Amino acid sequence: MDSISTHSYQDLDRRTLWHPYTRRSAVEAAPLPVIVRGEGVYLFDSEGRRYLDAISSWWACNLGHQHPRLIEAIARQARELQHSILGNLTHPRAIELAAMLVDLFPDDRRVMFASDGSCTVEAALKIALQYWWNRGQPAKHKFVALDFAYHGDTLGAVSVGYLPHFHQAFKPVLFPVYQAPSPCCGTCAFHESPDQCLNECFDTMRAIVREHAHELAAVIVEPLCQCSGGMRMHPAEHIRRLAKLCADYDVLLIADEIAVGYGRTGKMFACEHADVWPDIVCLGKGMSGGYLPISAAVVKASIHATFGDTPEDHTLYHGHTFTGNPIAAALAIETLRVYEDEHIVSRAAALGATLAAELAPLAAISGVRNVRSLGAIGVVELEDDAEGTGSRHAARVRDRLRAKGILLRPLGSVIYVMPPLVTPEPVLRELVGAVGAAIRAV
Numbered sequence: 001m002d003s004i005s006t007h008s009y010q011d012l013d014r015r016t017l018w019h020p021y022t023r024r025s026a027v028e029a030a031p032l033p034v035i036v037r038g039e040g041v042y043l044f045d046s047e048g049r050r051y052l053d054a055i056s057s058w059w060a061c062n063l064g065h066q067h068p069r070l071i072e073a074i075a076r077q078a079r080e081l082q083h084s085i086l087g088n089l090t091h092p093r094a095i096e097l098a099a100m101l102v103d104l105f106p107d108d109r110r111v112m113f114a115s116d117g118s119c120t121v122e123a124a125l126k127i128a129l130q131y132w133w134n135r136g137q138p139a140k141h142k143f144v145a146l147d148f149a150y151h152g153d154t155l156g157a158v159s160v161g162y163l164p165h166f167h168q169a170f171k172p173v174l175f176p177v178y179q180a181p182s183p184c185c186g187t188c189a190f191h192e193s194p195d196q197c198l199n200e201c202f203d204t205m206r207a208i209v210r211e212h213a214h215e216l217a218a219v220i221v222e223p224l225c226q227c228s229g230g231m232r233m234h235p236a237e238h239i240r241r242l243a244k245l246c247a248d249y250d251v252l253l254i255a256d257e258i259a260v261g262y263g264r265t266g267k268m269f270a271c272e273h274a275d276v277w278p279d280i281v282c283l284g285k286g287m288s289g290g291y292l293p294i295s296a297a298v299v300k301a302s303i304h305a306t307f308g309d310t311p312e313d314h315t316l317y318h319g320h321t322f323t324g325n326p327i328a329a330a331l332a333i334e335t336l337r338v339y340e341d342e343h344i345v346s347r348a349a350a351l352g353a354t355l356a357a358e359l360a361p362l363a364a365i366s367g368v369r370n371v372r373s374l375g376a377i378g379v380v381e382l383e384d385d386a387e388g389t390g391s392r393h394a395a396r397v398r399d400r401l402r403a404k405g406i407l408l409r410p411l412g413s414v415i416y417v418m419p420p421l422v423t424p425e426p427v428l429r430e431l432v433g434a435v436g437a438a439i440r441a442v
């Protein structure tokens with residue numbers, strides 16, 4: 001593609017397209033790169049520039065771009081059956097995928113599919129609500145969530161994952177939720193140690209659950225790492241304690257593994273670090289390797305068992321047009337096979353060890369507040385102040401890295417990498433080196 005067509009695309013883009021999570025000033029300041037091709041861990045723009053996809057295209061492309069087996073899975077399924085509904089019908093790919101997902105859990109489960117992560121969170125919340133209704137306890141209809149949680153952009157998900165800087169305008173229509181403090185792992189100035197932080201935060205959580213158990217449907221959390229809320233990492237002990245608390249007080253636990261599942265933390269699911277298997281586990285993002293939207297709520301069979309229709313109708317009247325779409329399901333099946341054949345989860349763990357080692361020296365750079373990592377999530381958090389100096393610094397780092405062929409997207413003053421899990425080690429080292437150099441340079 002030559003530069004004339006690049007300009008005409010950029011012009012048409014400005015006149016017609018509404019970009020998600022993008023400030024108007026950013027669109028007006030400079031034309032956006034037009035990404036025309038992906039290959040391995042790289043994206044290419046219409047001018048032929050190559051970029052390392054250091055955030056796996058919003059945490060989805062764990063297997064990189066143009067994986068031949070995933071391309072073939074799309075083509076094969078598209079030739080056979082591109083869509084058929086799951087309402088009073090079924091099809092092989094949805095069945096096979098559900099069975100493969102259930103096999104990843106130690107207990108018996110049922111799988112409700114959706115397309116985006118947010119939709120799966122909505123399904124999980126509704127399943128939790130109706131579960132208690134089915135059981136004749138409709139008073140249990142409230143949720144507990146953590147501060148700094150993010151669970152998606154539909155209104156139910158925003159209610160349990162309210163981030164003021166994103167969601168203020170919607171506050172009047174959100175349903176009320178009990179908020180418990182989110183442990184910061186000792187990165188804030190208020191706690192003497194990560195343990196003290198965990199204990200204090202958990203004391204509040206325990207008090208809320210104890211006091212309100214009679215009206216609580218579920219606690220919802222992102223296990224081990226709150227991603228959009230600033231890559232806030234928690235010890236596995238947090239989810240372990242939470243699972244026990246919920247079990248003790250007869251409250252469901254919903255784990256939102258949409259970002260941290262599928263190997264990102266060095267285990268298939270983040271909850272595995274604590275050997276905890278929550279009542280409902282939400283999956284998304286990496287499920288189809290980053291090729292098509294598909295998500296799932298993987299629900300304990302004992303919960304599903306209450307959704308009968310005799311003597312009373314307890315059917316879950318919930319679903320989307322493309323629930324369990326065969327092409328997306330075929331991709332998700334092939335993704336799991338690639339995970340197995342290419343040892344993606346153990347590679348992610350190895351990548352995580354390298355990432356931690358490479359990041360450590362960056363803690364000494366002036367202006368860096370904290371360096372942390374969890375599996376293949378690496379964070380360099382900059383010092384910030386009320387004027388947002390750290391966020392502006394991070395934005396300059398982002399721009400400098402983009403000019404050097406690396407795409408990332410800081411969250412305020414939090415610079416993070418979440419590279420594809422297939423990133424070669426030397427490329428990962430170069431990436432961290434470039435991040436360090438950019439922080440020093442700007």
Ligand SMILES: *Cc1c(COP(=O)(O)O)cnc(C)c1O
Nearest residue numbers: 116117118150151152256258259
């Ligand atoms: C991205 C994300 C979601 C929402 O998923 P979408 O596919 O963007 O709707 C929900 N929860 C977590 C933890 C996420 O990171």
